[in-house]
Amino acid sequence: MAATAARTVDMVIDDDESTLGWYYPVPEAGYAFCGTCGSSLFWRSDHAPDTTSICAGVLDPPTHLHTTKAWYVSHASDYATRPHLVEYDTE
Numbered sequence: 001m002a003a004t005a006a007r008t009v010d011m012v013i014d015d016d017e018s019t020l021g022w023y024y025p026v027p028e029a030g031y032a033f034c035g036t037c038g039s040s041l042f043w044r045s046d047h048a049p050d051t052t053s054i055c056a057g058v059l060d061p062p063t064h065l066h067t068t069k070a071w072y073v074s075h076a077s078d079y080a081t082r083p084h085l086v087e088y089d090t091e
Contacts, residue, residue, distance in 0.1 A: 001040065002056035004065055008044065011052055 013020065021035040028046040033039060042054045056065055067085060070076075074089040 002065070002067065003053050004056055004059075004063075005051050005053045008050055008052045 019035045020041070021033050023031045023033060025031070029043060031043040032041040034041060039058070040055045041058050042052050044052050056063065059065075069086045069088065071088045073087045
């Protein structure tokens, strides 16, 4: 999943709380999702409370985002090429 991040204080979430849902798999981390379609939106962690990670797919283009790292590359298929990226073979 492609993601970016922003300072939490700079974010404005325009929702009447009827469609935004939260999932807390552990008390220290919360994941926001669309209550209508289930799409992942963003997540927050107590380890970095001033930062909210945002799923890149929810942003309207042009996003001006650039991929800088690739995680779990040991699980990628042979067609996934990542020239010039920092890669992590995380298991």
